[in-house]
Amino acid sequence: MTTTRVICIGNTTLDRVWPLAQLPAAAGKYRASDYLEVGGGMAANAAVAVARLGGDAAYWGRAGEDSAGRTMRQEMADYGVDVTQFRLFAGARSSTSAILVSGDGERTIVNFRGTGIPDEAGWLPLDTIRSAHAVLADIRWIEGDVKVLGAARAAGLPTVLDGEIATASAWTAVLPLVDHAIFSEAGLRSFVDQPVATDADRIAALRKVRLAGCRMAAVTRGGDGTIWLDETGIHFQMAFTVDVVDTTGAGDVFHGAYALALGEGQRIPDAIRFASAVAALKCTRRGGRAGIPARDEVAAFLARQGNLHMPR
Numbered sequence: 398m399t400t401t402r403v404i405c406i407g408n409t410t411l412d413r414v415w416p417l418a419q420l421p422a423a424a425g426k427y428r429a430s431d432y433l434e435v436g437g438g439m440a441a442n443a444a445v446a447v448a449r450l451g452g453d454a455a456y457w458g459r460a461g462e463d464s465a466g467r468t469m470r471q472e473m474a475d476y477g478v479d480v481t482q483f484r485l486f487a488g489a490r491s492s493t494s495a496i497l498v499s500g501d502g503e504r505t506i507v508n509f510r511g512t513g514i515p516d517e518a519g520w521l522p523l524d525t526i527r528s529a530h531a532v533l534a535d536i537r538w539i540e541g542d543v544k545v546l547g548a549a550r551a552a553g554l555p556t557v558l559d560g561e562i563a564t565a566s567a568w569t570a571v572l573p574l575v576d577h578a579i580f581s582e583a584g585l586r587s588f589v590d591q592p593v594a595t596d597a598d599r600i601a602a603l604r605k606v607r608l609a610g611c612r613m614a615a616v617t618r619g620g621d622g623t624i625w626l627d628e629t630g631i632h633f634q635m636a637f638t639v640d641v642v643d644t645t646g647a648g649d650v651f652h653g654a655y656a657l658a659l660g661e662g663q664r665i666p667d668a669i670r671f672a673s674a675v676a677a678l679k680c681t682r683r684g685g686r687a688g689i690p691a692r693d694e695v696a697a698f699l700a701r702q703g704n705l706h707m708p709r
């Protein structure tokens with residue numbers, strides 16, 4: 398059997414984390430109990446999830462040719478992600494965050510968005526897209542998205558979008574090229590540019606997403622589960638009940654798992670259920686990447702859930 402290949406295009410960031418007993422209340426000098434460097438970013442985390450779940454993951458993206466860029470690239474390669482098209486640009490600076498975290502989990506985050514990373518996407522090897530089975534894009538590199546999603550559609554591959562907060566022009570450019578648009582609540586709000594407070598609001602917003610050209614439109618709602626619309630109607634998948642330790646990256650991992658499942662040929666309800674299980678298991682462990690479950694853990698988890706629903 399060929400391994401399912403998923404190309405993930407979009408954002409990568411590096412978190413530099415300093416755990417402290419207490420967050421600083423004033424300027425001064427403080428001692429951290431540890432120091433960690435962890436990669437993040439929607440598409441980058443999704444690629445790590447695909448690799449962790451046994452897929453053949455490729456990450457296509459950009460960072461500066463600096464220590465943060467090299468660290469991110471190496472970490473993803475260590476997870477088994479193909480980073481051939483993870484390009485580091487000389488003179489550009491990577492996106493990084495300094496995160497101070499206290500013993501009780503409070504955080505102070507300082508983000509630097511990076512500078513000098515070119516938007517131009519002509520270097521992407523679009524002729525190799527045919528080797529993939531699915532494409533996942535986030536909404537942080539519009540020029541890249543348009544090229545890659547367009548090529549994926551021409552090749553007949555399913556495309557998945559991680560719909561986080563973006564501008565009106567980004568939605569206009571990208572949504573017509575997307576088959577499966579899966580939003581966060583904040584992302585869906587940003588798309589309709591008005592409050593989305595009730596299920597009726599959510600369904601109306603998802604209808605609008607479908608009118609933009611997407612076959613399937615979904616919103617993930619953390620522990621409240623996922624609503625989606627497709628040509629067969631309105632559907633709902635509950636979040637799995639788990640002991641939640643850390644929800645970092647749950648959405649990113651959900652998207653990676655969903656794209657992998659589609660690439661494997663799973664139908665939408667099965668892919669949503671699979672992604673929900675992967676994301677729920679991730680929530681039971683620390684770390685956006687370190688907490689991602691392996692494939693056999695997900696299979697065992699889903700089998701247990703299945704038994705719970707057997708008729709008595």
Ligand SMILES: Nc1ncnc2c1ncn2[C@@H]1O[C@H](COP(=O)(O)OP(=O)(O)OP(=O)(O)O)[C@@H](O)[C@H]1O
Nearest residue numbers: 581617618619620622636646647648649673676677
């Ligand atoms: N507390 C939880 N318990 C069980 N499953 C969860 C929980 N939080 C998230 N999930 C699963 O992960 C999916 C995505 O989570 P969520 O909607 O929070 O993503 P998000 O808003 O994009 O956040 P982020 O991208 O920052 O992780 C949910 O639809 C659900 O299946």
Ligand SMILES: [Mg+2]
Nearest residue numbers: 561581648649
């Ligand atoms: Mg998200």
